[in-house]
Amino acid sequence: MDTPHPRPTTAAHGSAGAARPERARNPWWDNTRFVSATLIVVLHTAGSIMTREDVLHSFHIASWAFRVPAFVMLAGVFSSAGPLGPRNLRTLLQSIVLPALIFSLLFSLENAWLGAEFTVHVVQLPWTLWFLMSLFFWRLLLPLVVQLRHPLFVTTCVALAVGYVDEFGMAFSASRTLVYLPLFYLGWRIGQGSLRTWLTSRWSLPVAVAGILASCVVGWLWHREIKGNWLSMRHPYSVADPLGLEWAWVVRLLVLASAAALVLCLLRLMPRRRLPLVSVVGAGGFTVYLLHPLVILPVREQGWIARVNTPVEIVGLVLCAVLLTLVLGSPPVRRLVRPLTRPPVGRLFAPAPPGRQPASTRTPAAAGSAPEQPVMADTRAP
Secondary structure: OOOOOOOOEEOOOOOOOOOOOOEEOOHHHHHHHHHHHHHHHHHHHOHHHHHHOHHHHHHHHHOHHHOHHHHHHHHHHOOOOOOOOHHHHHHHHHHHHHHHHHHHHHHHHHHHHOOOOOOOOOOOOOHHHHHHHHHHHHHHHHHHHOOOOOHHHHHHHHHHHHHHOOOOOOHHHHHHHHHOHHHHHHHHHHHOOOOHHHHHOOOHHHHHHHHHHHHHHHHHHHOOOOOHHHHHOOOOOOOOOOOOOOOHHHHHHHHHHHHHHHHHHHHHHOOOOOOOOHHHHHOOHHHHHHHHHHHHHHHHHOOOHHHOOOHHHHHHHHHHHHHHHHHHOOHHHHHHHHHHHOOOOHHHOOOOOOOOOOHHHOOHHHHOOOOOOOOOOOOOOO
């Protein structure tokens, strides 16, 4: 059994003016991206009819941990805890900030085209783009978090305590940034080689299978009892919580622990070899995440999804969502929209002083940190 080695590798640099090196892709992570991206597209496609269809609602609960929490942990895997030097700051701008602004504007334009009022979103980005805002702040916080004596304990305490602060809500994605921070840090630890025993041992395989089956059983039997706000964790606690306001943090702790455990189960079961189509599309998970709301929104607003009400139509809707994932994650589409998902930033910055090697072309040792692969970003065609 091969040992997972998630850190991206880098070919040797040539001269100072050489192009950026190719990063070897690990198909294990691309396969995981494919599963998470597909589940997100399926649930966003069927979201408007989910409450009335038990099978979709149970699937939503059973697969919740394999969507957003999995993306958060994958974000941590490929993040750097090194100093935020010029190269890393440019990476943040190119792979997070500018795509968030571009797709927020596209979302507003599409909404206006569909008849809604044109709105410029700044404090609260629309729909799925909250993730990019949180990712920006996670990346800024990570160098500080890793210096703590007990990072996982401290970030978990913050995640539980923030539910008692009304000021932390959806503005600037503040609540979800802090609540998901422990999972982001855990992903970073996995990227540094932690938990290899779990990810490679024979004994962990049946445990991972049992964890996935347990999630399916809970989703099928108790999906109506599990509240959506427990999983979204974007609002403060409420007196209506089942354990009352005083013990509401216990529910959040159980949700976070379950999410971390289930993502680890998913990683343990995910094939590490390159899979036809799956690995290729998984490499475009970032593109799928950004583009799919722009496709789903007009279909939903026209009422076509709301008309789905038979088992055959539900299956057809799910298959259409899977097909949408395959198309949006395909290499031709990724190349076509790359100026939007990873816009060029060279003209935004002053050239490096004469005789000084640009930060973007230094070797890792000279730059002071290991090369960073943006989460889910299409760093290169597979």
